[in-house]
Amino acid sequence: MSKVQGGMKCVKYLLFVFNFILWLCGSFVLAVGLWLRFDPETVQLLTGEEAPETFFIAVYILIGAGGGMTLVGFFGCCGAVKESQCLLASFFACLLVIVGAEVAAGVFGFMSKDKIIEDVQKFYSESISEGSENANRTAIAAIYHTVLNCCGDSVTNPSLCLPGDEDLKNCLNAITDFFNEKLYIIGYVGIGVAGVMVIGMIFSMVLCCAIRNNREVI
Numbered sequence: 001m002s003k004v005q006g007g008m009k010c011v012k013y014l015l016f017v018f019n020f021i022l023w024l025c026g027s028f029v030l031a032v033g034l035w036l037r038f039d040p041e042t043v044q045l046l047t048g049e050e051a052p053e054t055f056f057i058a059v060y061i062l063i064g065a066g067g068g069m070t071l072v073g074f075f076g077c078c079g080a081v082k083e084s085q086c087l088l089a090s091f092f093a094c095l096l097v098i099v100g101a102e103v104a105a106g107v108f109g110f111m112s113k114d115k116i117i118e119d120v121q122k123f124y125s126e127s128i129s130e131g132s133e134n135a136n137r138t139a140i141a142a143i144y145h146t147v148l149n150c151c152g153d154s155v156t157n158p159s160l161c162l163p164g165d166e167d168l169k170n171c172l173n174a175i176t177d178f179f180n181e182k183l184y185i186i187g188y189v190g191i192g193v194a195g196v197m198v199i200g201m202i203f204s205m206v207l208c209c210a211i212r213n214n215r216e217v218i
Contacts, residue, residue, distance in 0.1 A: 026069025
């Protein structure tokens with residue numbers, strides 16, 4: 001026999017539906033994280049031993065949170081169906097941790113945006129500096145020019161730009177535009193999904209308290 005009746009039964013099924021949505025959201029977040037990590041353009045731009053890795057920190061947090069959401073969504077469904085106080089309390093605790101990770105990824109993406117872009121711009125500028133004769137650095141500069149459809153900066157090495165490329169976008173501006181777009185995706189996805197998960201935390205606590213109160217009455 002069900003441990004909850006009336007309005008709480010409605011909350012039970014709402015929590016079940018929410019957990020299914022949470023599972024879908026987790027799959028979406030995981031997919032976005034994997035796309036950002038293995039996007040060919042991003043990987044090419046951050047190739048090299050001295051390439052900055054700050055950007056990928058937020059991506060890894062997003063991937064971990066997405067994977068956790070898919071698992072927690074499944075166990076949350078089990079907790080709602082079985083009306084298990086222990087499973088619901090564990091579900092709440094897991095959601096709390098994942099919300100923290102999602103918010104951390106979002107805030108990190110927004111707060112570290114300027115530093116990440118500055119590090120990538122520095123990495124590119126060093127590859128085209130006049131004193132850089134390393135073939136690997138020249139290859140890195142060529143990758144930036146191809147992927148971002150740009151050429152050089154304010155003090156560019158003219159030998160790295162093909163004839164006619166002088167009219168292309170400044171690479172420092174192109175880097176800013178490219179990573180701004182990626183980092184805003186991380187920020188909005190992380191914080192947006194975290195907001196949705198707070199609703200699940202509320203449902204789980206309401207249902208958990210209802211189950212406990214029914215047991216005390218019995």
